[in-house]
Amino acid sequence: MSDRETLLKILDLARWAPSGDNSQPWRFEIVADDHIAIHGFDTRDHVLYDFEGHPSHMSHGALLETLRIAATAFGLDASWTLRPGTSDARPVYDVVLRQRSDPAADPLFPHIEPRVVQRRPMHTTPLTRMQRDALAAAPGPGYEVQFFESFAERLKVARLLWDNAYIRLTCPEAFEVHREIIEWGARYSKDRIPERAVGVDPATAKLMKWVMRSWPRVEFFNRYLLGTVPPRVQLDFLPALACAAHVLLRPRAPLADVADYVAGGVALQRLWLTATSVGLHLQPEMTPVIFRWYSRSGKSFSGVAEINERARALAGDFEALAGARESDDFVFFCRVGVSSVPASRSHRLSLAELMAEGASARS
Ligand SMILES: Cc1cc2nc3c(=O)[nH]c(=O)nc-3n(C[C@H](O)[C@H](O)[C@H](O)COP(=O)(O)O)c2cc1C
Numbered sequence: 001m002s003d004r005e006t007l008l009k010i011l012d013l014a015r016w017a018p019s020g021d022n023s024q025p026w027r028f029e030i031v032a033d034d035h036i037a038i039h040g041f042d043t044r045d046h047v048l049y050d051f052e053g054h055p056s057h058m059s060h061g062a063l064l065e066t067l068r069i070a071a072t073a074f075g076l077d078a079s080w081t082l083r084p085g086t087s088d089a090r091p092v093y094d095v096v097l098r099q100r101s102d103p104a105a106d107p108l109f110p111h112i113e114p115r116v117v118q119r120r121p122m123h124t125t126p127l128t129r130m131q132r133d134a135l136a137a138a139p140g141p142g143y144e145v146q147f148f149e150s151f152a153e154r155l156k157v158a159r160l161l162w163d164n165a166y167i168r169l170t171c172p173e174a175f176e177v178h179r180e181i182i183e184w185g186a187r188y189s190k191d192r193i194p195e196r197a198v199g200v201d202p203a204t205a206k207l208m209k210w211v212m213r214s215w216p217r218v219e220f221f222n223r224y225l226l227g228t229v230p231p232r233v234q235l236d237f238l239p240a241l242a243c244a245a246h247v248l249l250r251p252r253a254p255l256a257d258v259a260d261y262v263a264g265g266v267a268l269q270r271l272w273l274t275a276t277s278v279g280l281h282l283q284p285e286m287t288p289v290i291f292r293w294y295s296r297s298g299k300s301f302s303g304v305a306e307i308n309e310r311a312r313a314l315a316g317d318f319e320a321l322a323g324a325r326e327s328d329d330f331v332f333f334c335r336v337g338v339s340s341v342p343a344s345r346s347h348r349l350s351l352a353e354l355m356a357e358g359a360s361a362r363s
Contacts, residue, residue, distance in 0.1 A: 002033050002097045006074050008351065010097075011036070013112050014067035015348045017269060019059035020049060020286070021181040022193055022346040026063055029356040031094075038063065038080075038093040039356055046180075048173045048301050051293045053088055054261045055286065058332070061265020062272075064093060066112055069273070071097060073105040088258050111276040116345050118281035119199030119235070121242030122337030131244075131278045135336070138274035139249055139267035143331075146322060148246040156321055157335075158240035163317065164288045165236040167310050169228045171302050175215055184209050187344040196344030200234045239283065243337035246285070247271070248322055248330060255329045264331035271332070280336045288318050289330050296326060 011028050019025060020043075029037040040060045042053030050056055064080050071078040077100045083092040126149065127135070136145045148157050168174050184205075186194035195205050208231065211217050221227030240246070249267055251260070268284075275282045292315040294301045300308040319326060348354075 002074070002076055004030055004033060006076070007033070007036060007097070010067060010070045010074060010076070010078075011354070012351050013070035014063055015351065015354055016112050016115070017059070017063040017066040018115070018117065018272065018284075019062070020055040021047070021177075022189065022191060022348075023047070023056065023059070024191065024349055024354070025056040025059055026354070027356040028351075028354050034097045036067075036078075036095040036097070037083075037356070038067075038095060040091045040093065042089055044089070047177050048171070049177065049287065049290050051290050051301075053258075054255075054293065055290065057088075057091070057258050057261035058265035058268060060091065060093065061262035061267075062269035063265075064095070064262065065266040065269045067095060069106040069108050070112060072100060072102075073109050075100050075103060082259055082262070091258055091262075093262075108270070108273040108277060111273045114341075115272055115276045116281070116342055117197070117283055118337075118339050118342050119197060119239065119283050120339070120342065121239050122244070122281060122335075122339035124242060125244060125338050127244045127280075127336070131280060134274050134278050135247060135271060135280075138271045140270070142252055142263065143267050144250040144252060145271075146248040146250060148248070148321075149244065151241075154241050154243065154246065157246045158237045160288060160314070160317055160321060161236040161240045161285065162232055163310070163314055164291065165232040166228055167291060167307055167314065168287055169218075169231060170222055170304075171307050172215055172304065173302050175212070175218060179212055188347045190347045190349055193346055194344050197342060197346060198235070199239065200231060204230050204234060240285075240335065243283075243335040244280070245337070246333065246335045249332040250322075250324070251329050251331050254327075255331060261331070268332045268334075271334075275336050279338060281339045281342075282334050282336045285333045285335060288314060289333050291315065292318055292330065 025041050027039040031037050042056035044050040044053045068078045076097045078097050080093045080095040086092040181192050183189035183192040183194050187196050211221050291311040295312045295315040
């Protein structure tokens with residue numbers, strides 16, 4: 001039977017789930033010895049990338065799947081439901097725990113803590129058949145898993161990400177977000193992305209930090225000093241070539257509501273943990289997916305018309321690359337490859353800070 005101590009141990013593991021910009025859009029409440037409530041929230045009011053809260057909904061899914069996997073190691077089955085009547089912006093998930101008949105822990109359990117984002121160039125060693133098959137099966141039957149593996153395909157993705165990064169770096173609304181999410185000078189960060197996990201060399205990081213103190217500085221650099229070139233080369237173009245493959249998750253049914261994005265998050269975490277289990281690192285490449293969400297729903301994300309126009313063109317290029325129609329949904333895009341373990345990573349808020357009772361700042 002479960003008890004509070006066991007539930008705390010499970011939550012302590014579950015909090016290692018990934019979330020966009022390490023936002024950890026969740027707070028935990030232990031309701032009873034067999035019942036946890038996850039209080040989700042999103043960051044759409046101040047984070048341009050959190051389109052209609054969907055990346056946060058995906059993070060909720062990643063958390064719920066991590067919690068489910070962690071529970072198996074304690075002989076428990078965890079099943080969750082979205083609490084009826086809760087809003088998209090603050091969904092509550094009720095997780096019920098029951099004794100498990102199978103004594104074995106889920107095979108993905110050992111990979112919960114070692115899973116980490118790798119933003120630096122990886123080896124180009126091709127995927128083995130075993131790795132590709134494992135990745136293709138990981139998200140389950142609801143998703144088509146599309147691979148871009150050859151040099152020519154990776155080059156096409158590199159070009160897409162090059163154009164994508166131009167949008168990211170010249171968009172004033174995105175600047176505010178980038179400024180908030182990097183913890184400068186840090187190797188670890190409990191609630192943001194530490195500078196050294198960003199993926200640029202120390203000289204570029206120093207320059208970025210200085211330039212990013214004000215938007216006029218960024219604009220000046222971009223306009224007169226080719227300011228977007230060094231970060232685009234280091235963060236987008238080279239990593240896009242330096243990997244084994246890019247992987248696109250395409251849901252077989254249209255994404256209609258919050259539950260579909262939560263399911264997308266379950267799928268992405270299964271893909272990521274599986275990648276870790278077969279010796280691969282992974283980096284999400286979500287911004288082209290997010291810009292496409294905006295474009296295809298006819299919404300603008302910038303006050304600068306040219307930026308929205310570029311995002312529309314990018315959506316078309318992404319569809320051409322994937323052989324998709326405008327109406328087809330994409331839910332997750334990433335690159336995978338063999339690499340050493342990153343020397344820097346995001347940490348997490350403590351369990352005490354994540355308990356709903358102690359959460360005042362964000363929930
Ligand atoms: C929905 C979602 C979207 C993400 N998008 C990106 C992305 O576009 N680029 C990137 O480098 N990392 C992305 N990440 C990775 C997070 O930044 C990362 O998981 C978080 O900072 C915690 O770090 P960790 O995964 O190393 O524990 C994304 C993660 C999630 C769950």
